[in-house]
Amino acid sequence: MSTRAKELIALGAITLFALVFYFGKIWGWGTFEFPTWLSMVVIVLIGLSLLWVLILTLKGQLIERRVVFIYVAFAVALPLFMSFSQKITISPEVYQLHNALTELPAGSKVLISFDYDPPSAPELQPMAESIIRVCFEKDLKVIVMGLWPQGPQQANLALEKVFEDSAILAKNLQYGRDYVNLGFQTGNEFVIQRMGSSFESMFPSDYEGTPYREIPLVRNVRNFSNVDFSVNLSAGFPGTVEWVQIAVDRYGLLMGAGNTAVQAPVMYAYLNAGQLEGLLGGMSGAAEFEAVAGYRAKGTKFMLSQSFAHVVVIAFIIIGNVAFFRSGRKSKLKGK
Amino acid sequence: MEHFALWLSAFLTLGILSFLYKDNPWYKLSEAIFVGISAGFWVVTLFWDNLVGKFWDGWQDEPMLFVGAALGFLMLLRLVPKIGWISRWPLAFIVGATSGLWLMNYLASNIMVQVMATIQPLFSTGYASGFDAGWGAIISSLVIVVGTFTGLVYFFFSKEHKGAFGGAARVGIFFIMITFGASFGYTVMSRMSLLIGRMDFLLGDWLGMIG
Numbered sequence: 001m002s003t004r005a006k007e008l009i010a011l012g013a014i015t016l017f018a019l020v021f022y023f024g025k026i027w028g029w030g031t032f033e034f035p036t037w038l039s040m041v042v043i044v045l046i047g048l049s050l051l052w053v054l055i056l057t058l059k060g061q062l063i064e065r066r067v068v069f070i071y072v073a074f075a076v077a078l079p080l081f082m083s084f085s086q087k088i089t090i091s092p093e094v095y096q097l098h099n100a101l102t103e104l105p106a107g108s109k110v111l112i113s114f115d116y117d118p119p120s121a122p123e124l125q126p127m128a129e130s131i132i133r134v135c136f137e138k139d140l141k142v143i144v145m146g147l148w149p150q151g152p153q154q155a156n157l158a159l160e161k162v163f164e165d166s167a168i169l170a171k172n173l174q175y176g177r178d179y180v181n182l183g184f185q186t187g188n189e190f191v192i193q194r195m196g197s198s199f200e201s202m203f204p205s206d207y208e209g210t211p212y213r214e215i216p217l218v219r220n221v222r223n224f225s226n227v228d229f230s231v232n233l234s235a236g237f238p239g240t241v242e243w244v245q246i247a248v249d250r251y252g253l254l255m256g257a258g259n260t261a262v263q264a265p266v267m268y269a270y271l272n273a274g275q276l277e278g279l280l281g282g283m284s285g286a287a288e289f290e291a292v293a294g295y296r297a298k299g300t301k302f303m304l305s306q307s308f309a310h311v312v313v314i315a316f317i318i319i320g321n322v323a324f325f326r327s328g329r330k331s332k333l334k335g336k
Numbered sequence: 337m338e339h340f341a342l343w344l345s346a347f348l349t350l351g352i353l354s355f356l357y358k359d360n361p362w363y364k365l366s367e368a369i370f371v372g373i374s375a376g377f378w379v380v381t382l383f384w385d386n387l388v389g390k391f392w393d394g395w396q397d398e399p400m401l402f403v404g405a406a407l408g409f410l411m412l413l414r415l416v417p418k419i420g421w422i423s424r425w426p427l428a429f430i431v432g433a434t435s436g437l438w439l440m441n442y443l444a445s446n447i448m449v450q451v452m453a454t455i456q457p458l459f460s461t462g463y464a465s466g467f468d469a470g471w472g473a474i475i476s477s478l479v480i481v482v483g484t485f486t487g488l489v490y491f492f493f494s495k496e497h498k499g500a501f502g503g504a505a506r507v508g509i510f511f512i513m514i515t516f517g518a519s520f521g522y523t524v525m526s527r528m529s530l531l532i533g534r535m536d537f538l539l540g541d542w543l544g545m546i547g
Contacts, residue, residue: 018346018543025544032545069356076528077535080546122533123526149381186385245441249449261526265519273453275445282522283529302532309528 032081039082046074046308050315057323068316075312079304086304088291093271097256097278098134098292100229106139108228109221111253113243114144114151114158116235120260121154124233126286126299127258128158131231134293136168141217142179143227145203147191147238152183152207176210180217183207189242196223196251223251229277230255240267244275258285346542349534454484483511 021029034042050071053063101110112131116124135142144155159179162168173179182203185191194202199221200212213219220226230253234240240257247253254277259267261282270276280289283306286299351366395401407426414423458477459467469477489501490508497505540546 014350021543021545029544031547033547066357072531073535076531077539080532080535080539119530122536123529149377149385184385186382186390245438245445249441249445261522261529264522265515269450269453270445273449275449282525283532284525298536302529302536305532305535306525306528309531310524313524 033083034078034081036084039084042078042082046071046078046312050312050319054315054319054322057319057326060326062323062327071312071316072309075308076305079308080301082304084304085296085300086307088287088300088303090288090292091285093279093281094285094288094292095278097231097280098289100254100256100277101131101134101140101231102138104138104140104228107141109141109143109217109226110135111143111145111227111230112155113230113232113234114146114155115148115239116154116233116260117148117150118154120235122302123260123283123286124235124258125154125158126283126297126302127280127289128154128233129161129297130286130289130293130295130299131233131258132158133162133165133168133295136162136171136173136178139171143182143218143221144180145182146184147188148235149184149186152181155181156207176206176215177217180215181207182218188238189246192238192242192246196246198223224253225251227253231258232256233258234263235260236263239263240270240276244270248275256280258289342542346538349538353534454480456480482507487511 056063132142146152146155183206185202191202199218203212205211206215224247232240232243232255234257240259243255248255256278257267257276258280264281267276267279271279280286283299283302287303290297290299348366348369351362354360355363391401391405407429411423411426414420456477459474460469486504486508489504490512495501
């Protein structure tokens with residue numbers, strides 16, 4: 001059979017699989033969840049197959065790179081069906097952010113800047129939902145904004161998710177009185193600088209077009225001195241670095257941050273220097289915040305996939321090194 | 337419409353992932369759609385937010401906006417090869433203004449405060465509190481002192497890295513390597529998170545197999 005024929009068969013199989021389960025979803029098949037014994041069997045099988053790959057490598061038979069991709073795909077996908085979750089150890093910086101929020105008196109104003117877009121949502125959206133939920137539970141007033149165009153949309157998605165909770169819904173929170181979305185403003189770090197003197201100059205109206213002065217929650221918010229705490233959820237520029245440099249160091253705003261994992265190592269310098277009041281780094285930060293806040297949402301759920309994927313990556317680093325030494329490339333590199 | 341949007345998203349997601357098998361037309365189509373939509377989105381956003389929202393709606397109140405608009409127009413002269421050199425003026429303005437504005441910010445936040453955070457008492461929790469630090473805090477402080485010092489030694493190239501100086505530089509390399517390792521680990525976590533997000537979409541939102 002030719003390669004093209006095999007590819008067409010694989011494509012047909014994927015399409016059929018998708019159609020069956022898509023119509024299954026419409027017909028109400030419900031979700032699938034592995035029982036614990038099946039989860040254990042899957043884990044053991046993956047472990048044994050990795051051992052087999054290691055043995056093959058020791059024998060000098062190298063595997064194709066696509067096999068590594070398949071392993072990573074399984075390592076990420078299969079845990080999503082598993083019913084158990086891993087133990088989450090909470091870091092001091094996550095406690096710090098949680099405490100900073102929960103120790104605020106009721107009615108305090110919290111500014112949350114959504115400086116990310118949908119590609120970073122798997123890491124930052126769970127953080128956003130948990131932080132907003134904690135704010136509403138503690139009767140804090142939430143002002144959201146974005147320096148990225150899609151940020152305010154992500155904020156609305158997070159708010160919708162939080163309002164699915166009956167306990168939050170029972171609080172009868174009102175838009176404009178208890179929370180507000182000021183929307184996006186172009187200008188990157190200059191927006192932060194102008195906000196230091198006047199919020200209204202940067203946000204003359206909110207996301208829905210209501211004039212700033214007609215919104216009860218922000219009517220008396222002139223600049224950063226009228227905000228009690230701030231959280232920046234950032235995936236790059238403009239983001240936490242700019243907020244620290246301008247809002248924190250120049251205007252004295254108290255701020256915690258949630259960052260993508262790529263950014264997190266840089267932010268630890270700001271945390272250690274006391275420029276940040278807590279930090280959530282990547283998906284693990286989101287899961288830790290959920291744990292400290294007493295929720296089990298997507299951050300926690302995704303961490304099992306994350307851990308499985310890391311184990312597979314570590315396994316293939318070992319296998320790759322075995323292949324490297326086995327092939328004698330080290331000797332060649334040394335010129336022997 | 338919802339069904340169409342879901343299938344389109346899944347089609348494009350799988351198209352991008354198909355690159356892992358090999359470069360193919362499905363991947364190229366998905367990539368081209370992504371690049372095109374991103375560019376279009378930014379053009380529309382900046383047109384309405386900057387040109388219309390800020391300049392067109394605001395020039396009556398702030399005539400100074402015309403200066404910015406003029407500089408912006410000069411930037412576009414790059415498209416005319418004969419007078420393209422004029423675009424260097426607004427570029428020079430941007431470079432100069434940005435340097436002037438952000439020099440102090442970086443100096444204060446990324447140098448002064450960081451240096452202050454490094455100069456901490458080794459054996460106490462405060463300058464006036466005596467020897468009251470726990471072992472964990474002492475070790476942590478020592479790591480910061482040794483790591484900062486040896487890291488700086490490594491980047492000092494005016495003296496040959498030999499003897500005690502070379503030894504300190506080698507220790508500095510270890511600290512730098514550990515930092516790179518931590519960054520790499522976080523990057524792996526970040527990339528895996530993106531894949532998990534797409535898997536959650538495919539298996540959850542699209543096929544409804546997971547909750």
